[in-house]
Amino acid sequence: MSISERLPISMRTEALESILVERSLVDPKVMDAYIKMYESDVGPLNGAKVVAKAWVDPEFRERLLADGTAAVAELGFKGPQTEHLEVRENTGQVHNVVVCTLCSCYPWAVLGLPPSWYKDPAYRSRIVREPRAVLHEFGLELGADVEIRVADSVSECRYMILPQRPAGTEDLSEEELAALVTRDAMVGIATVAGPS
Amino acid sequence: MTTPQLDIEGPGAPPRRNGELAFSEPWESRAFGLAVALDASGVIEWEAFRQQLIATIGVWEAAHIPDDESWSYWRCWQDALEQLLLDQGVIGDDDVDRRSEQLAARAPGHDHEHHHHHRHDH
Numbered sequence: 001m002s003i004s005e006r007l008p009i010s011m012r013t014e015a016l017e018s019i020l021v022e023r024s025l026v027d028p029k030v031m032d033a034y035i036k037m038y039e040s041d042v043g044p045l046n047g048a049k050v051v052a053k054a055w056v057d058p059e060f061r062e063r064l065l066a067d068g069t070a071a072v073a074e075l076g077f078k079g080p081q082t083e084h085l086e087v088r089e090n091t092g093q094v095h096n097v098v099v100c101t102l103c104s105c106y107p108w109a110v111l112g113l114p115p116s117w118y119k120d121p122a123y124r125s126r127i128v129r130e131p132r133a134v135l136h137e138f139g140l141e142l143g144a145d146v147e148i149r150v151a152d153s154v155s156e157c158r159y160m161i162l163p164q165r166p167a168g169t170e171d172l173s174e175e176e177l178a179a180l181v182t183r184d185a186m187v188g189i190a191t192v193a194g195p196s
Numbered sequence: 197m198t199t200p201q202l203d204i205e206g207p208g209a210p211p212r213r214n215g216e217l218a219f220s221e222p223w224e225s226r227a228f229g230l231a232v233a234l235d236a237s238g239v240i241e242w243e244a245f246r247q248q249l250i251a252t253i254g255v256w257e258a259a260h261i262p263d264d265e266s267w268s269y270w271r272c273w274q275d276a277l278e279q280l281l282l283d284q285g286v287i288g289d290d291d292v293d294r295r296s297e298q299l300a301a302r303a304p305g306h307d308h309e310h311h312h313h314h315r316h317d318h
Contacts, residue, residue, distance in 0.1 A: 007296050009271050010223035015295035016278060017226055019287060025239050031229035034236075039218055039225065080235060080242060102250045104269065113218035113228075119269040121262035156243065 043112035044183035046077050047160060050110055051186065052178035055165045065089060068160065072110055082109035082158060088151055089162045090188065095146050096161050097135065097188030099127045100153035107158040111186060118187065128152065138189040151188075161186050166194035224270035231277050245280055252276040 020026040050072050054061040064071040068085035072078070085107050088096040100106065101124045106114040117123050127134045131148045135141075142148065151159040163185040169177060172195065184190035219225040234240045252272045260266065281287045 007300050009268070009274055010221065011296045011299050012278070012292055013223040013227045013230070013274050015292050015299055016274070016281075016287070017230055018299070019291055019295055020230070020234070020239075020281075025286065026230060026233050026237070030233045030236070031226065034232045035225045035229040038228070038232075080232065103246055103253055105246070116220075116269070121257055121260075121264075121267060125262055 038108060038113050042079075042108060044110075044181075044186060045178075046072075046075075046112075047107075047110035047183070047186045048178040048181035049075060050077070050160075051162055051181045052174045054162055055177055056174050061162070064162065077109045079109040082107045084156045084158060085110070085160060086151075086157050087160050087162050088149070088188075090164050090191075092164070093145075093147060094149060095135075095142055095188065096149045096151050096159075097127060097131060098151045098153065098159040098161060099124055101125065101128060102154060105153040105158055107160050110160055111183060115183070135189060138184070140190055161188040163188075163192045166192050168194045219270070221270075223274075227270055227274040227277065231273065234277075234281075239286065240277075240280055240284070245276065248280045248283075249273060249276040252279065 017026065017028070017031075021028055050064065053075070054064050060071065060074075063074075064087050068087040069078070069083060071087075072082065072085060088098075090096055099118075104114055104119040104124070106118065123134070128150050131150055132142065135148070151161075153159055163181065165177070166180065169180070172180075176195075180192050180195065182190060182192065185192045219228065231240070231245055235242045235245065249272060252275050253269075256267070256272055278287070278292055282289065
């Protein structure tokens with residue numbers, strides 16, 4: 001690893017790509033397409049649509065909680081990292097928060113690529129040991145009677161949170177509801193605020 | 197996609213993106229794209245890559261404190277991908293080292309012997 005430490009990592013990535021392109025094992029245009037897709041097209045909006053539908057459609061909500069992968073596929077969301085999607089529902093009694101302590105697995109198809117804090121060693125270790133303190137640092141205060149459950153994406157499972165529907169949203173359409181849902185709420189470090 | 201089109205712009209716009217950049221440097225997105233493309237074409241299996249990534253992150257974490265500033269998720273990603281391709285015999289021991297040196301020698305600032313710089317396109 002002597003050379004690898006002397007040269008910038010960017011050079012190794014470029015070297016690896018050029019070797020694989022030379023051997024026709026990878027097509028740079030295919031890479032470009034995936035990068036563009038996950039940088040700009042696939043994002044938390046997908047998950048927000050799923051959440052809003054679950055709020056207005058009890059049968060869809062049941063299907064979503066029973067088999068996340070199949071339910072989000074109904075909306076056209078599928079892809080790598082979402083083959084085993086499990087959706088946990090937050091309630092007034094139980095608050096779930098997602099982590100992947102081992103390698104930062106994340107359901108790309110519904111949430112896009114994970115934010116940097118999700119991948120940080122500090123978040124990955126601390127959210128398990130002291131979830132209440134970490135959520136407090138994110139600005140989320142939960143009552144002492146609320147049980148916090150940490151969903152750790154070990155094995156092949158990826159988690160997404162179905163947050164609580166905020167009060168005062170009875171008259172909102174599915175589209176208007178989706179607009180309220182944030183990525184942070186679907187990872188479980190925030191709740192969904194009502195319309196301002 | 198058959199879902200209703202949402203209002204993408206405007207104050208009520210949903211979180212279309214992560215609200216922050218997924219990649220802070222171009223090489224990170226290339227490393228990401230490489231792994232995804234290699235999985236899609238069957239050169240690697242995602243689960244094998246994930247296991248290698250877990251191992252690579254584990255080695256880093258065993259040697260550093262969680263707040264260590266040298267942490268780079270995408271560096272672990274690149275290292276894991278390289279290791280997996282090595283283990284699978286897709287690339288040889290010195291392939292990446294040698295190609296890296298060649299690229300470094302051609303890059304402006306590293307090139308002390310030639311007065312004209314080569315551009316490399318791919």
